[in-house]
Amino acid sequence: MDQSTSMSPHRPLAGKAVSALGLGLMGMSEFYGEVDDAESLATLQAAFDLGQRHFDTADTYGLGHNEQLLGRFLAQLSPAQRAELVVASKFGIKRQPGRYERDIDNSPAYIRSACEASLKRLGLEQIGLYYVHRRDPTVPIEVVMQTLAGLKAEGKIGAIGLSEVSLETLQRAHAVHPVAALQSEYSLWERGAEAQMLPATAALGLAFVAYSPMGRALLSAALPATHALSPDDFRRNLPRFNGEAGEHNRALAAQLASLAATWGLQASQLALAWILNKQPHVLVIPGTRRQTHLRSNAQAATLRLSAAQLQTLDDLFAPGSVQGSRYTEGGWLGIESSRS
Numbered sequence: 186m187d188q189s190t191s192m193s194p195h196r197p198l199a200g201k202a203v204s205a206l207g208l209g210l211m212g213m214s215e216f217y218g219e220v221d222d223a224e225s226l227a228t229l230q231a232a233f234d235l236g237q238r239h240f241d242t243a244d245t246y247g248l249g250h251n252e253q254l255l256g257r258f259l260a261q262l263s264p265a266q267r268a269e270l271v272v273a274s275k276f277g278i279k280r281q282p283g284r285y286e287r288d289i290d291n292s293p294a295y296i297r298s299a300c301e302a303s304l305k306r307l308g309l310e311q312i313g314l315y316y317v318h319r320r321d322p323t324v325p326i327e328v329v330m331q332t333l334a335g336l337k338a339e340g341k342i343g344a345i346g347l348s349e350v351s352l353e354t355l356q357r358a359h360a361v362h363p364v365a366a367l368q369s370e371y372s373l374w375e376r377g378a379e380a381q382m383l384p385a386t387a388a389l390g391l392a393f394v395a396y397s398p399m400g401r402a403l404l405s406a407a408l409p410a411t412h413a414l415s416p417d418d419f420r421r422n423l424p425r426f427n428g429e430a431g432e433h434n435r436a437l438a439a440q441l442a443s444l445a446a447t448w449g450l451q452a453s454q455l456a457l458a459w460i461l462n463k464q465p466h467v468l469v470i471p472g473t474r475r476q477t478h479l480r481s482n483a484q485a486a487t488l489r490l491s492a493a494q495l496q497t498l499d500d501l502f503a504p505g506s507v508q509g510s511r512y513t514e515g516g517w518l519g520i521e522s523s524r525s
Contacts, residue, residue: 194486196468198239198392199271199314199344199365205461206486207239207271208232209396209472213254214247219415222254224475229258231476233266235483241368241394241470243275243318244303245287252306260308267309273366273394274303275318275348291321293332300336316346316368320521326354330361337362346394351521352381359389366392371467373441373456373502374400374425374434375511387466398460398469401426403438405453405478423511430509440501448494450485453478457485459498 195202213225229240242251252274259267276299280287303312315336317329333345344365347358358364367386371378372395386393399405401420420426425434442452450458453471460469471482490498 194236196392196466198394198468199273199346201238201269201271201313203238203271203468204236204483204486205468206237206457206482207241207394207468207470208237209470210240210242210251210255211246212472212474214251220247220474222257225254226258228474228476228479229255230261231479233262235479237483238269239271239273239468239470241273241396242307243278243316244299244306245275245278245280245318248280249302249306252303256306256308271313272307272309273314273316273346274307274312275316275346276300276303277318277321287319289319289321291317291324291329293328296329296332297336300341304341311340311343313343314346314366315342315344316348316366317350318348320350320354326350326358327361330358334362349520352385354521355382355385355389359391364389364391366394368394368396370397370511371395371460371464372398372400372404373459373498374404374507376502376504379504383464383467387464391466393464393467395460395464395467395469398471399453399456400438403434404441404456405451424509425507425511427509433508437502437506441498444497444501450488451481454481454485454488455498457482458488458490459495461486462488462490462495 194204196205208229214220240255242255244252255272259272276296277289277291278287279290300312300315304310315333320326330345333342336342337345345362346366346368347355347364348368350367355364355367367382369378369382371393375397378393383393403426424430438452441455445452445455448455457469457471460467473479473482
């Protein structure tokens, strides 16, 4: 392990240079069991104190609760501190309270109304990075981008992002207006983006934002057995966490933990460092509700892995080695990327 020369701690995103390690806020509102706003606000402050300036939310997380929570934190900062941040939010997923099933809406009227609602909940005049969370194929991407370009011209958003789209959609969108970032799942656990989207975003000069970089916590080696998760934890229903696939994947995670221990690291650090060492244009947004893991994750952003270490991890988690689909059938709605 060579830690004498650390990687650049900052990478470009939406016109700013921010830490390669940001914070995903989804779990602070739902999907992963009981939430605690006071603890979440303390975690946001701790992340800020550690130098993290990229905070990722969406209107669908907690049906507005997540943006309101972030808004409460932002209100505590000075204008100068807020100016350092890239606040990213998303639109497009419509759900009923307490339900995972969703509809997708990319209509111009909905985009505008969703943006106004997000601005109000966040307490901002501008959303730094505004993503198309999921694609509605009935609305041409050109129409979507024209609408977003209008919001950018009006100063309501600072940059445009896309999430889980195909290469064709990205290219068509970028031809209408520059796309600042593509967000998709990417980790040792999910390497589908390596086929097309990582090379394409690098070639176009776009940031790639990797969500679930630790395999929804499975790669952290601290995840309880699936049956022991909170009753409302959505991972209980994910194919990769259940049955023979779940057992196989937990065995892979155990091998990662053993390897990390041999190298004097935590499994979560190794999972994050692998991404950041392999992909110089990628930023990661691991989600954590508590301060416990923040400092450990921050250290991962400075680790330099050798070529041999990277190859060992590549081989252990070769594409196809992880079993099971990453979403339920309902979760695939609006996703154009590979069904792996």
